[in-house]
Amino acid sequence: xxxxxxxxxxxxxxxxxxxxxxxxxxxxxxxxxxxxxxxxxxxxxxxxxxxxxxxxxxxxxxxxxxxxxxxxxxxxxxxxxxxxxxxxxxxxxxxxxxxxxxxxxxxxxxxxxxxxxxxxxxxxxxxxxxxxxxxxxxxxxxxxxxxxxxxxxxxxxxxxxxxxxxxxxxxxxxxxxxxxxxxxxxxxxxxxxxxxxxxxxxxxxxxxxxxxxxxxxxxxxxxxxxxxxxxxxxxxxxxxxxxxxxxxxxxxxxxxxxxxxxxxxxxxxxxxxxxxxxxxxxxxxxxxxxxxxxxxxxxxxxxxxxxxxxxxxxxxxxxxxxxxxxxxxxxxxxxxxxxxxxxxxxxxxxxxxxxxxxxxxxxxxxxxxxxxxxxxxxxxxxxxxxxxxxxxxxxxxxxxxxxxxxxxxxxxxxxxxxxxxxxxxxxxxxxxxxxxxxxxxxxxxxxxxxxxxxxxxxxxxxxxxxxxxxxxxx
Ligand code: SF4
Numbered sequence: 001x002x003x004x005x006x007x008x009x010x011x012x013x014x015x016x017x018x019x020x021x022x023x024x025x026x027x028x029x030x031x032x033x034x035x036x037x038x039x040x041x042x043x044x045x046x047x048x049x050x051x052x053x054x055x056x057x058x059x060x061x062x063x064x065x066x067x068x069x070x071x072x073x074x075x076x077x078x079x080x081x082x083x084x085x086x087x088x089x090x091x092x093x094x095x096x097x098x099x100x101x102x103x104x105x106x107x108x109x110x111x112x113x114x115x116x117x118x119x120x121x122x123x124x125x126x127x128x129x130x131x132x133x134x135x136x137x138x139x140x141x142x143x144x145x146x147x148x149x150x151x152x153x154x155x156x157x158x159x160x161x162x163x164x165x166x167x168x169x170x171x172x173x174x175x176x177x178x179x180x181x182x183x184x185x186x187x188x189x190x191x192x193x194x195x196x197x198x199x200x201x202x203x204x205x206x207x208x209x210x211x212x213x214x215x216x217x218x219x220x221x222x223x224x225x226x227x228x229x230x231x232x233x234x235x236x237x238x239x240x241x242x243x244x245x246x247x248x249x250x251x252x253x254x255x256x257x258x259x260x261x262x263x264x265x266x267x268x269x270x271x272x273x274x275x276x277x278x279x280x281x282x283x284x285x286x287x288x289x290x291x292x293x294x295x296x297x298x299x300x301x302x303x304x305x306x307x308x309x310x311x312x313x314x315x316x317x318x319x320x321x322x323x324x325x326x327x328x329x330x331x332x333x334x335x336x337x338x339x340x341x342x343x344x345x346x347x348x349x350x351x352x353x354x355x356x357x358x359x360x361x362x363x364x365x366x367x368x369x370x371x372x373x374x375x376x377x378x379x380x381x382x383x384x385x386x387x388x389x390x391x392x393x394x395x396x397x398x399x400x401x402x403x404x405x406x407x408x409x410x411x412x413x414x415x416x417x418x419x420x421x422x423x424x425x426x427x428x429x430x431x432x433x434x435x436x437x438x439x440x441x442x443x444x445x446x447x448x449x450x451x452x453x454x455x456x457x458x459x460x461x462x463x464x465x466x467x468x469x470x471x472x473x474x
Contacts, residue, residue, distance in 0.1 A: 014340035017327035024048050024099025025327065036421040039319065040284040046326045049286065049423045051094050051104040051131065054440050055448045056083045056122075060109040062138045062174040064167075064216065066258070068249035068388070068441045072449035073109060077456040080118025086429075087122050091129035093427030097434055101332045104131035105165070112141040116148035120158060132163065132331050134212065139166035139194040140175045146197050150207045157205055165212040165241070166194045170221055184215075184224035188231050195236035212239040219260040222269060229273025229383075233298055239382045242266055246388035248441050263387050267292055270383050275302060278383055279309035282318060286423030289414065291386055298379040299367045306363065317359040324349050386424075389415055391442035398439050 029037070029044025036043070043049055058073035087106070094102065104126055111119060119135065126133035152158040168191050170181040181187050191213065198209040213232065217225060229240055244266045245258035271278050280292035282305070296305040307314040328341055346353060364372065372378065397415035400407050407413045422436035435444065 010340075013337055014344060016325075016341045016345045018100060018329065020100045021329060022327050024101075028098075033417055033420045035417055036284070036287050038281070038284055039315070040281050042283050042285050043421075043423065045322045047285075048098045048102050049425060051098065051102050052107045052424060052426050052437055053087055053090055053105065054108060054426045054445070055452055056086045056090075056106075056108050057111065057114055058109045058449055058452060059113055060138070061113065062110070062140065062172050064172045065255050066171075066216070066218075066245050066247070066249060068246075069109065070441075070445040070449045071250050071252065072446065072453050073250075075458055076109075076449060076452040077458050078109070078113045079456050080115055080121070082456060083114060083118055084121050084125060088125050089429035090427040091126055091131060093429050093432055093434065094131070094425070095129045096432075097427070098425070100130040101329050102131055103134065103331070105134050105136055107136040111135045111137050112145055116145055117153075119149050120152065123159065123162075130332065134163040134165055134210075136165045136167065136214075138172060138175070139168055139190065141194075141197075143197050143200070146201060147205075150201055151205060157207060159207060161208040161210070162198070162201075163210040163212075164198070165214050166191070166237075167214040167216075168194075169215045169217075170224075171216055171218060171245075184221055184228050185231065188228075191232050192235050199236055210239075211237045212241055213237040214241050214243065216243050216245050217261050217266050217269075218245045218256050218258050220256060222261045222265060225266065225269035226273035229270065230275075230301075233273075233301075233303070233381060234379070238380060239384060240270070241384040241386060242270060244385065244387050247390040247392065248388055248394075248438070249391075249445070263289070263292070263385060266385055270385065274383060276304075279305065280385075282307050282309040282315070287418045287421040289387070290389075290418050290421070291384065291423055293385075294383045296381065296383075297367075298381055299371050299377075300375045302367075302371070303381065304363070304367045307359075308362075308366065311362070313362065314359065317355055320352060320355050324352050388441070389418065389438050394419070394438045394442035398443055 025044050025046075025048065028048045032041070032044055057078045058069055058076045059078050060067075060069065060074065091104070094104065106122060106126065114122070123133050123135070150157065150159050150162060168187050170184050170187060173180055175181070175190065178186060178190065195211055198211060201207045202209060215221075215225070215228065225242060233240070244261050244263060245256075247254055247258060267278070267280070274294075278292075278294035280288060280294055283293055283295060285291045285293055294305060295307075296303050298304075307318055309315065324345055325342075328338075328345065330338060333341060367378075393411060393415045397407060397412045397419060400412070401416055401419065407416060419436050419438065422438070424437045425434040426437055426440045427434055
């Protein structure tokens with residue numbers, strides 16, 4: 001009897017598609033504006049989009065230009081209890097509206113200001129809600145912190161895998177050892193040090209990792225983007241994500257004409273760094289005016305796309321992937337589980353085997369079999385560009401959307417289209433809704449942080465001259 005129960009459990013765990021996930025994908029596709037229902041659209045076919053937290057630890061101890069957080073953010077105390085309660089509530093909304101599986105960013109201020117125990121508890125909450133969490137940090141963290149997070153007080157491993165995004169660029173001030181970076185290249189040892197800590201954690205304690213490298217781009221560092229990619233692609237980062245700066249957040253930190261670093265100019269620099277053109281239409285995540293993505297791998301110093309957008313056979317393979325494997329949850333499955341899921345898909349649709357074999361043969365031919373043998377290593381690296389919108393556009397566009405109105409102004413209409421197809425959502429437990437991160441930072445953050453400042457004041461240890469009241473810092 002117990003054996004039968006176990007078999008049923010295995011059967012359920014290895015079903016290629018979770019019906020709840022399939023339903024969430026269908027809802028996502030139905031809600032997308034027609035303009036983004038392109039052949040390469042990932043939303044609604046393989047994923048529901050990315051998610052992020054807000055208002056759970058707004059404070060940061062570095063200074064960026066620009067900074068997307070509101071002026072009040074640094075006046076809010078970091079409080080692990082507040083973080084856990086609010087992340088739980090936000091994950092509940094995301095779980096209900098976006099389904100059982102998604103990638104979610106633990107983001108707000110600086111995540112490492114959370115004590116390791118609180119950080120670990122929050123990651124566990126996110127996982128319990130079916131989220132694959134990624135912690136966002138400026139990367140100026142100590143190895144002790146990382147070990148305490150990964151291993152716990154008893155020294156035993158508590159996470160098999162961690163995902164972090166490290167933000168490094170010369171527009172950030174206050175990093176220990178390099179308070180005002182003179183160039184992007186000067187930050188390379190810090191980029192390497194950050195990645196090395198994770199490599200050691202894996203080697204010594206068996207904790208797998210995924211690392212993203214994030215960089216804000218303005219006219220001041222645009223022409224250094226290519227060198228960052230060339231110098232750092234082998235450090236261990238699986239993703240290089242670039243954010244052209246937007247006029248959003250704290251207006252005291254707006255110092256340049258950010259729009260001079262246009263999306264095309266930034267993408268051209270990324271291509272220069274990758275040493276090849278990058279086709280961002282093969283796979284699309286939401287609106288390409290918000291996100292451009294190119295998936296591929298390095299063999300030695302050369303990057304190759306997984307799929308060549310100029311080859312109709314690769315595009316047919318992509319379509320087959322969406323059709324037969326789109327509903328399979330790759331990231332959230334244990335390796336053995338995934339193998340069984342794939343085996344069940346193959347058993348049902350054997351025609352995908354020759355398609356996959358032919359695609360793999362083309363990919364090997366493109367990379368060069370000799371190069372693969374010589375390099376003995378294939379390193380998957382994804383290039384991303386995410387272009388936030390300006391608060392001056394998002395505010396009025398969002399207000400009209402709340403009234404169910406479409407703007408006549410082409411600029412606001414474009415903003416509305418992009419918001420409607422948003423790939424990056426945040427949950428609001430107070431009214432059970434999701435909002436695009438652009439709206440969160442442009443419209444909602446100021447009031448939310450003003451309220452948090454009252455709720456979690458930073459206590460000033462100086463006491464008033466008269467009386468013994470402890471007063472909140474201004
Ligand atoms: S957060 Fe803004 S820029 Fe990013 S995907 Fe959503 S609408 Fe587009």
